[in-house]
Amino acid sequence: ADNAVQKLDGARIQANAATTRDWPSYGLDYAETRFSKLKQIDSGNVKRLGLAWTYNLESTRGVEATPLVVDGVMYVTASWSVVHAVDVRTGRRLWTFDPQVDRAKGYKGCCDVVNRGVALWKGKVYVGAFDGRLIALDAATGRKVWEKDTIADPKFSYTITGAPRVFKGKVIIGNGGAEYGARGYITAYDAETGEQKWRWFTVPGDPSNPFENEAMAAAAKTWDPSSRYWEAGGGGTAWDTLTFDPELNLMYVGVGNGSPWSARKRSPAGGDNLYLASIVALDPDTGTYKWHYQETPGDNWDYTSTQPMILADIRIDGKPRKVILHAPKNGFFFVIDRTNGQFISAQNFVPVNWASGYDKNGRPIETEMARVKDKPFDAIPGPFGAHNWHPMSYNPQTGLVYLPAQNVPFNLMDDKDWRFNGNQPGEPMAGLGWNTAMRANVEAPKSQPFGRLLAWDPVQQKEVWRKEHVSPWNGGTLTTAGNLVFQGTADGRFIAYDARNGQELWQTNVGTGIVAAPATYEVDGKQYVSIAVGWGGVYGLAQRATNNRPGPGTVYTFVLDGKAPAPAQVAQQAQALVKGVPYDPKDVPAGTLLYVNNCVFCHGVPGVDRGGNIPNLGYMDAAYIQNLQNFVFKGPATSRGMPDFTGKITSEDVDKIKAFIQGTADAVRPAAK
Numbered sequence: 142a143d144n145a146v147q148k149l150d151g152a153r154i155q156a157n158a159a160t161t162r163d164w165p166s167y168g169l170d171y172a173e174t175r176f177s178k179l180k181q182i183d184s185g186n187v188k189r190l191g192l193a194w195t196y197n198l199e200s201t202r203g204v205e206a207t208p209l210v211v212d213g214v215m216y217v218t219a220s221w222s223v224v225h226a227v228d229v230r231t232g233r234r235l236w237t238f239d240p241q242v243d244r245a246k247g248y249k250g251c252c253d254v255v256n257r258g259v260a261l262w263k264g265k266v267y268v269g270a271f272d273g274r275l276i277a278l279d280a281a282t283g284r285k286v287w288e289k290d291t292i293a294d295p296k297f298s299y300t301i302t303g304a305p306r307v308f309k310g311k312v313i314i315g316n317g318g319a320e321y322g323a324r325g326y327i328t329a330y331d332a333e334t335g336e337q338k339w340r341w342f343t344v345p346g347d348p349s350n351p352f353e354n355e356a357m358a359a360a361a362k363t364w365d366p367s368s369r370y371w372e373a374g375g376g377g378t379a380w381d382t383l384t385f386d387p388e389l390n391l392m393y394v395g396v397g398n399g400s401p402w403s404a405r406k407r408s409p410a411g412g413d414n415l416y417l418a419s420i421v422a423l424d425p426d427t428g429t430y431k432w433h434y435q436e437t438p439g440d441n442w443d444y445t446s447t448q449p450m451i452l453a454d455i456r457i458d459g460k461p462r463k464v465i466l467h468a469p470k471n472g473f474f475f476v477i478d479r480t481n482g483q484f485i486s487a488q489n490f491v492p493v494n495w496a497s498g499y500d501k502n503g504r505p506i507e508t509e510m511a512r513v514k515d516k517p518f519d520a521i522p523g524p525f526g527a528h529n530w531h532p533m534s535y536n537p538q539t540g541l542v543y544l545p546a547q548n549v550p551f552n553l554m555d556d557k558d559w560r561f562n563g564n565q566p567g568e569p570m571a572g573l574g575w576n577t578a579m580r581a582n583v584e585a586p587k588s589q590p591f592g593r594l595l596a597w598d599p600v601q602q603k604e605v606w607r608k609e610h611v612s613p614w615n616g617g618t619l620t621t622a623g624n625l626v627f628q629g630t631a632d633g634r635f636i637a638y639d640a641r642n643g644q645e646l647w648q649t650n651v652g653t654g655i656v657a658a659p660a661t662y663e664v665d666g667k668q669y670v671s672i673a674v675g676w677g678g679v680y681g682l683a684q685r686a687t688n689n690r691p692g693p694g695t696v697y698t699f700v701l702d703g704k705a706p707a708p709a710q711v712a713q714q715a716q717a718l719v720k721g722v723p724y725d726p727k728d729v730p731a732g733t734l735l736y737v738n739n740c741v742f743c744h745g746v747p748g749v750d751r752g753g754n755i756p757n758l759g760y761m762d763a764a765y766i767q768n769l770q771n772f773v774f775k776g777p778a779t780s781r782g783m784p785d786f787t788g789k790i791t792s793e794d795v796d797k798i799k800a801f802i803q804g805t806a807d808a809v810r811p812a813a814k
């Protein structure tokens with residue numbers, strides 16, 4: 142069939158970077174700048190932006206995908222890794238592909254059943270399915286060409302949420318799972334046949350077996366084997382960022398957090414625990430280690446370095462440098478030499494309390510509270526990160542990076558009693574396989590939540606302007622040669638700013654929270670801007686901004702003077718605290734522990750959190766809570782991602798959980814009225 146993806150290869154992707162007419166890969170180009178050279182839409186006329194069309198993704202969970210567009214065809218994913226191909230000229234569906242992920246396995250991923258998008262190469266569309274399969278589709282028809290199970294060891298809870306990348310004819314994908322116990326790795330497959338070409342683990346395995354390579358032997362020296370760290374996998378899942386520099390023939394991997402989170406439990410004698418929370422450069426042909434820079438040695442706070450990186454060429458102290466720009470969860474903005482991994486600079490972009498800065502050698506100067514023993518402490522940033530997966534963008538015209546920054550208050554404490562898969566009372570989500578070795582919010586965190594858009598100067602390492610949003614968890618950014626920055630917000634607005642000074646130039650309300658990043662492209666001489674809307678991701682499970690209800694995932698596409706009608710917005714429902722469920726107050730303490738073990742990160746705290754895509758049980762009808770066992774055991778919500786708790790907890794446990802829900806609602810009622 143006639144389809145322009147047929148001709149898409151490395152040369153085309155690089156040639157497109159000169160015009161940016163298409164958006165052929167996740168971050169637009171290999172450098173993932175998300176800077177478009179298109180300027181038909183600019184700071185002067187952006188107020189004329191209107192709807193060209195909307196497209197219903199028919200999903201009710203988080204939408205995190207950046208739409209890819211080649212020659213007028215859009216390829217975008219919704220929750221549950223469902224792929225849609227859309228005709229950009231009309232907004233009409235060309236095909237969809239649902240990999241049929243078992244909905245009852247939603248709990249195998251920490252952070253919502255999301256997918257950040259596809260990769261395109263020589264006539265194929267590649268999607269990583271939530272259950273760990275990498276699938277190649279025919280770009281013209283959506284029919285499956287091949288499928289590979291990427292899971293190295295089924296005893297761990299591996300998932301895929303990230304967008305694959307194709308470098309030099311190889312499709313590369315990592316996995317999630319480090320909140321459960323997992324050993325991170327990325328795998329390269331032949332794009333044409335699906336044959337596995339190489340796999341690179343990010344952390345060492347059992348040292349009584351031969352190490353896979355020299356990099357693993359070197360890394361093992363930075364781990365304390367007395368913990369038998371390999372049993373819980375060690376962590377380091379590479380679940381999001383991958384970039385490629387064709388000139389240097391290097392690819393870069395952002396490596397995730399430790400598993401378990403607690404450094405004391407993972408590696409009792411200390412150590413940096415390579416290559417956790419690092420950027421690692423590999424040879425894309427062979428997967429051979431080239432260099433690394435570790436941003437958070439001995440990670441103890443879920444400080445992943447998987448946040449999207451950008452490759453840029455900038456002048457520092459008058460000299461041109463090839464750098465990586467990176468703002469990981471830990472709250473520092475890094476500039477790293479991408480030829481050799483040398484540290485150039487780091488500066489905190491939000492308030493942080495775990496380190497006071499970085500020394501000349503690129504090591505953090507940790508504060509006293511960073512590794513407090515036997516006491517709860519506010520981790521600032523917390524595990525939600527000062528910046529999460531929401532892509533940032535870099536505009537070479539302004540020299541600024543547009544960064545979605547945030548604080549989500551969180552309190553941590555070492556779990557002295559933790560054992561791998563021990564599932565002891567009060568261990569967060571341990572009933573569903575989590576292994577953090579940290580207690581969560583034993584004490585109420587004291588920091589204040591915020592979400593903001595930062596314009597950051599990576600040369601001066603300073604903020605140039607900022608926009609405060611109403612809550613954390615706002616969308617990724619796009620910047621253009623028209624001096625624009627686009628960003629969606631948690632409260633459901635899509636906004637254009639002047640890239641130079643942050644002046645707000647245009648906004649529209651889409652009725653549901655935005656977490657994904659926009660894309661822009663040109664078709665038939667017209668510049669379009671598209672954003673896939675759909676509240677969700679880890680914060681969106683149990684939380685939302687004030688004024689919106691989750692609506693169906695939808696792609697909004699804008700053009701100058703567009704006049705298409707907006708879809709109806711989902712009406713907000715009033716929430717009333719649950720009332721009158723009979724319970725024995727003596728059951729509340731045990732119910733609290735069970736709730737923390739099995740429910741809390743998805744449903745939130747009853748009557749305290751608002752509820753996100755997953756309902757807050759403090760605001761349900763009494764009949765629902767009264768009959769909770771009907772939902773917990775083989776209930777109807779298993780088709781929407783709720784686990785079946787049969788065999789995991791008992792009906793007496795459910796009674797205790799009911800006591801906690803009604804007891805908590807009763808306790809907050811006087812304040813909430």
Ligand SMILES: O=C(O)c1cc(C(=O)O)c2c(n1)C(=O)C(=O)c1cc(C(=O)O)[nH]c1-2
Nearest residue numbers: 252255302317318319320378380397678679
């Ligand atoms: O350690 C991991 O393996 C892992 C995986 C994922 C994921 O795959 O989505 C997330 C995280 N960690 C994580 O720490 C995190 O904050 C997070 C947010 C999200 C999201 O999509 O909203 N995913 C993930």
Ligand SMILES: [Ca+2]
Nearest residue numbers: 319320398445
């Ligand atoms: Ca993580």
